[in-house]
């Protein structure tokens with residue numbers, strides 16, 4: 001059996017450090033917004049090259065609070081991609097805004113800057129790109145469009161912790177950005193967690209208030225806020241993994257390179273790196289007309305595989321009505337052919353070869 005992500009192997013490496021940190025937290029009883037959350041916020045701000053990092057309860061909350069703090073609200077249009085996890089659009093709906101889905105680049109699967117520009121109306125207030133599967137979106141072009149049209153730029157970095165463009169980290173390009181620490185993400189907790197980053201003092205202050213019941217001073221409340229704090233125990237785990245994140249991401253890139261080399265002669269599209277930034281391979285996602293046969297063959301060998309994402313957001317039941325008549329041809333064609341293979345820092349070369357051999361078998365059998 002080869003899982004999509006081998007979290008067990010990763011834990012073995014950080015076990016001592018994590019257990020000591022958790023034991024200390026339990027002894028100190030500093031469970032809410034304690035010293036580890038504070039330290040993690042400083043460490044991630046330094047790592048990502050941003051002024052402020054604020055720990056919150058999930059990636060979904062990070063995006064929601066980022067939009068709120070940037071003043072996106074009722075009736076505002078937010079241009080985003082339909083080829084993403086639902087949470088990108090949920091966050092937009094939570095603030096009463098309207099997600100405007102536009103098409104993607106056929107090779108990187110990231111939002112198309114040209115499509116963004118065409119979708120701008122007088123109601124457009126923000127653009128929310130997703131650095132999908134760990135590859136940075138074309139932030140130079142997207143930031144330029146936002147500047148020219150006076151739009152807020154909110155990055156969905158839930159899959160891109162550690163990805164960068166010319167040394168600048170994803171999350172450092174926009175007015176604000178949201179990260180997720182869902183266990184399977186490149187930087188994953190042992191439960192839910194998230195982070196908002198921003199260079200704006202004002203946005204940071206608003207997020208700190210919003211995540212903690214609209215309060216700066218205990219029992220004094222200025223706005224209706226939320227209970228959305230990064231958990232102290234999760235911060236212990238995240239600090240241990242943050243120290244190793246570059247090593248983890250490099251190992252993912254190595255696995256991806258091996259995969260792509262081994263499959264270079266097969267009639268399928270291995271991940272395309274556009275060369276604009278450093279891809280951190282949250283997912284290793286390919287395209288094939290014979291996807292369903294490949295998935296069946298992998299499942300028969302107990303090899304993890306998945307389709308991210310089988311149904312684009314504009315075709316989901318929840319958005320079908322609101323998006324009636326919208327057709328996104330590239331998105332739809334990619335969703336019909338994409339599939340993802342196991343990838344994580346602990347996937348061995350042997351297992352990588354084994355997976356490729358199964359895929360090769362599908363093409364050999366006809």
Ligand SMILES: *Cc1c(COP(=O)(O)O)cnc(C)c1O
Nearest residue numbers: 058059060085087088158180182
């Ligand atoms: C994981 C993910 C989220 C949501 O993060 P949670 O921590 O699970 O709430 C949002 N957007 C994208 C693109 C994601 O992959």
